[in-house]
Amino acid sequence: MTCTAEGVVSALRAAVAVVIAHRDELVRLDREIGDGDHGENMRRGFTALLSRLDSEPPATPGSALKLVATTLISTVGGAAGPLYGTAFLRAASAVGDATALDGPAVAKALRGALDGVVARGKAEVGDKTMVDALTPAVAAAEAAGDDMVAVLVAAADAADAGAESTVPLVARKGRASYLGERSADHLDPGARSTALLLRAFADAAQSDERAQR
Amino acid sequence: MRPVDEPKVGLVVVSHSEMLASGIAELAAQMAPHVAVLPVGGTPDGGLGTDYESVCGALVGADSGAGVVVLYDLGSAKMTAEMAVESADDAARYAVVDAPLVEGAVAAAVAAQGGARLRDVAAAAEGASGEAPVRASAAPARRSLHLVTDPVSVEIELNNDVGLHARPAALLARTVAELDADVVVRYGESEASAASVLALMGLGAPGGGSVEVIATGKDAREAVRRIEELAERGFDD
Numbered sequence: 001m002t003c004t005a006e007g008v009v010s011a012l013r014a015a016v017a018v019v020i021a022h023r024d025e026l027v028r029l030d031r032e033i034g035d036g037d038h039g040e041n042m043r044r045g046f047t048a049l050l051s052r053l054d055s056e057p058p059a060t061p062g063s064a065l066k067l068v069a070t071t072l073i074s075t076v077g078g079a080a081g082p083l084y085g086t087a088f089l090r091a092a093s094a095v096g097d098a099t100a101l102d103g104p105a106v107a108k109a110l111r112g113a114l115d116g117v118v119a120r121g122k123a124e125v126g127d128k129t130m131v132d133a134l135t136p137a138v139a140a141a142e143a144a145g146d147d148m149v150a151v152l153v154a155a156a157d158a159a160d161a162g163a164e165s166t167v168p169l170v171a172r173k174g175r176a177s178y179l180g181e182r183s184a185d186h187l188d189p190g191a192r193s194t195a196l197l198l199r200a201f202a203d204a205a206q207s208d209e210r211a212q213r
Numbered sequence: 214m215r216p217v218d219e220p221k222v223g224l225v226v227v228s229h230s231e232m233l234a235s236g237i238a239e240l241a242a243q244m245a246p247h248v249a250v251l252p253v254g255g256t257p258d259g260g261l262g263t264d265y266e267s268v269c270g271a272l273v274g275a276d277s278g279a280g281v282v283v284l285y286d287l288g289s290a291k292m293t294a295e296m297a298v299e300s301a302d303d304a305a306r307y308a309v310v311d312a313p314l315v316e317g318a319v320a321a322a323v324a325a326q327g328g329a330r331l332r333d334v335a336a337a338a339e340g341a342s343g344e345a346p347v348r349a350s351a352a353p354a355r356r357s358l359h360l361v362t363d364p365v366s367v368e369i370e371l372n373n374d375v376g377l378h379a380r381p382a383a384l385l386a387r388t389v390a391e392l393d394a395d396v397v398v399r400y401g402e403s404e405a406s407a408a409s410v411l412a413l414m415g416l417g418a419p420g421g422g423s424v425e426v427i428a429t430g431k432d433a434r435e436a437v438r439r440i441e442e443l444a445e446r447g448f449d450d
């Protein structure tokens with residue numbers, strides 16, 4: 001199975017619902033080691049995305065990803081804006097004008113997203129950021145083969161584990177880094193939201209697949 | 214000197230807080246009446262954060278033809294500023310600088326007011342850290358260095374009204390910037406490197422007072438001569 005613009009849009013709608021449902025959790029996580037704005041910033045950005053998906057339905061997977069990027073950049077208001085904005089922008093250029101994405105194309109988009117996040121935020125694995133969720137997700141996606149759904153599920157599983165791996169870490173990037181040792185024993189909110197988004201995409205792809213059978 | 218009406222480098226101060234951005238812009242603009250210093254802070258709904266569209270707007274608003282130096286408070290403000298610059302038609306017109314926000318904004322504003330170009334205004338902001346005037350007695354290493362390299366020194370009367378305030382300090386710094394000389398200005402117990410406009414201003418040397426100029430290096434004599442000449446002209450006030 002491949003993923004068309006329609007599939008990307010349904011995955012994005014699922015992501016909006018997940019972000020709204022987890023708004024308070026992300027606020028709480030960010031309050032523990034940051035400024036507490038991540039949940040509300042994500043909710044604001046993805047709510048804006050929902051209305052733009054309705055008003056400007058994208059024609060290709062790439063234009064859908066680009067719509068996410070421009071919406072988040074202009075509405076999020078915190079670090080997640082430039083970071084996710086750059087991630088989706090790079091994912092969009094990675095898929096180009098393709099009308100449907102297979103597994104390797106999705107893996108390529110994820111690789112582009114990771115490269116964008118690293119270029120923008122200069123974080124490495126172990127810094128206690130979204131990079132800790134996204135890096136293993138990309139590796140798993142690239143090893144998962146041709147099936148688009150399998151690639152997304154592998155990425156989501158690896159991102160969950162990667163996000164969990166941030167708990168014992170001492171933050172070296174972002175607002176949490178000001179806390180030094182006190183940032184340990186907390187789940188990083190950015191890694192958590194990355195894992196949530198990838199899980200939402202994987203779940204949406206799986207349910208689309210079931211519906212087509 | 215360049216003509217007064219030549220466009221000056223503008224400044225954009227990006228902060229998570231509207232109040233912080235405005236306060237810093239106010240402080241910096243006080244020293245630089247002809248420099249556009251635009252604050253961008255907070256989200257459109259009045260919360261804390263940085264707004265990409267507002268930063269893009271400020272970049273254009275602060276550019277009177279000589280480019281814009283962008284200063285920021287915390288990491289995500291930097292990322293927002295960098296995104297805005299990357300998306301501009303001509304990214305080379307803008308420089309996002311890593312500088313202490315308050316000191317950097319003041320130093321950049323003073324440099325811009327003095328007619329410095331984009332690169333030099335950016336350097337003034339970046340160099341604003343750790344350049345505060347030091348008590349002469351607290352810097353023995355530096356003084357002994359001057360001794361071994363045979364310093365040239367001279368006492369200079371500040372016969373202008375404002376002393377080593379923003380513009381005269383900027384002029385002095387520029388006068389010796391291109392020379393191969395390490396120049397220190399001493400006022401009372403404090404001394405400042407002539408490479409730092411902010412440090413010179415921080416001496417607080419008033420009009421009518423006098424300072425000691427100590428230069429070392431190949432062009433030491435020329436540096437002292439130029440500063441003497443500048444002081445004799447009353448810093449062109």
Ligand SMILES: [Mg+2]
Pocket residue numbers: 030034035036037038078079175
């Ligand atoms: Mg935050």
